[in-house]
Amino acid sequence: MEFDCTKEGKNIYFACREKAAKYNDLLNSRERAAELLGISTSTLANHELGVTKNVPPDTVVMMSDLYKTPELRSYYCKHECPIGRNLPLATQISGLQGITVKILNSLDEDGVRTMKKQLLSIAEDGEITADEQDEFDGIVKKLEVLATAMFFNYDNDKKVYVIPMLPEKIALTVNGKLTSMDIDRFGEVLHRGKRDAIQIEFESIFPPKFGSNYCSCLKKEFKSPAVWHKWMLSLSNCKNPFHFVLVGSPFKINMYADIVSYAPYEKGGDVGAIYYKIKIKEHRKPSISTYNKKKKKTTTSGKRPSNKDTLKYKVTANSGLHLRKAPNGEIIALIPNGKSVKSDGKKNGN
Incomplete structure (x- = not known):
């Protein structure tokens, strides 16, 4: 069976664009299609009317991609390419046959031998006739079951x-x-x-x-x-x-x-x-978020410690503050009333 694009004796390039236009409205216009292909409208017209004897292969590749017709490349290689047309290349659509081969590769069990014979018989001519439709539908249902597990x-x-x-x-x-x-x-x-x-x-x-x-x-x-x-x-x-x-x-x-x-x-x-x-x-694995609680620092007296390195005092006695070498000892200094004094909490102070 030849390509769908070659039916009714139409030029293959025109037929493929016409077929693609059913899914892409932009391709209904030759001018718009030529713009998308990067060629002039007159050049595309020559290709579609058969005026051009040898269509450039890069243009065929662009047409094949734009029209989404990979078979166009095979047709060109078989019928128009100076090298390929002398080689035994297959140019027929092998959709059903190809699908059949792929399916049978996965069905290598004794229980499906009958299905293989039926499928090969139906796919032999590449078409599903009216009397084969019911049989083919039955096989498809069986394959759907095999695909589910x-x-x-x-x-x-x-x-x-x-x-x-x-x-x-x-x-x-x-x-x-x-x-x-x-x-x-x-x-x-x-x-x-x-x-x-x-x-x-x-x-x-x-x-x-x-x-x-x-x-x-x-x-x-x-x-x-x-x-x-x-x-x-x-x-x-x-x-x-x-x-x-x-x-x-x-x-x-x-x-x-x-x-x-x-x-x-x-x-x-x-x-x-x-x-x-x-x-x-x-099954769900439980996930628990944890955090560490900070402990409060305490002193032996129970009072909150100061963050400062030194302590600051203010003299409030009217007579001032007398500094002595020892309790009841010699007075070495007198700090007047109202003056502040700093100390590290130990012996040293100023």
């Missing part, structure tokens, strides 16, 4: 456990922290704190056998109900939280959690299967 891992993901059957319903609860306070002459004030831990509840089954139609894990990841039951009990008693991951879901959960409750049971007629209800809660 739930993990109960432990020990830094060294121990990986993939839930064999996804639950039909998952209940996720997230409660916010909103505190209401009444302030006089102001009214009610709302304070929003951190949310509560996320809580998840669901019910599912540990099937006795692997089945590609109902299992959400690969065959090599499948574990028996007894192994799963033992694993759930061990996670319930573990000192550290386990790693809970849900991929392929709108929730996209990735958190450490603890098992709040795990209730397994059996049903008559379904031999070997273990049904269970489980509730898990987000």
Whole structure:
């Protein structure tokens, strides 16, 4: 199948601009498109009308980028490039075929061999016909299931456990922290704190056998109900939280959690299967802020010490202050009334 741009016998450069104009209104005008490409309007017209025999490769690259048509480069190399047109290059759109190859590389299990055959049959001609649409939709649904997985891992993901059957319903609860306070002459004030831990509840089954139609894990990841039951009990008693991951879901959960409750049971007629209800809660490591309280300095007398190096006194006695060598000793100086004197609190003073 050739490029969409080459249908109806149109010039490929004009067809690609016309196609791109459906998503970019600026490209409806040849003048505006030429301005964006950095060439004259007449030059672009010559390219689109087939007047130019060999369009410069740098112009083709700019067109390919502006029109968002990478296939334009392949077409140029195959049909117009003097070197490339002599080489066996593929120029057809291989969207469906390419997607098919990528999918099949990841589906190497015995249980999906039928799906591989169906997908290859549909993609063989690169088109999905009306009678193949229902079959293709069924395969897409199966692939969506394979893309969704739930993990109960432990020990830094060294121990990986993939839930064999996804639950039909998952209940996720997230409660916010909103505190209401009444302030006089102001009214009610709302304070929003951190949310509560996320809580998840669901019910599912540990099937006795692997089945590609109902299992959400690969065959090599499948574990028996007894192994799963033992694993759930061990996670319930573990000192550290386990790693809970849900991929392929709108929730996209990735958190450490603890098992709040795990209730397994059996049903008559379904031999070997273990049904269970489980509730898990987000694990949060508490963080406590601490501070050191400063101790007050005290003296033996209980009085608050001075921050100054010296003490200042003022003589208030009418007779002044007599300084002696010793109690009742010889007077060596007289400080008159009203004069200040400084002392370090020891023997020295002035």
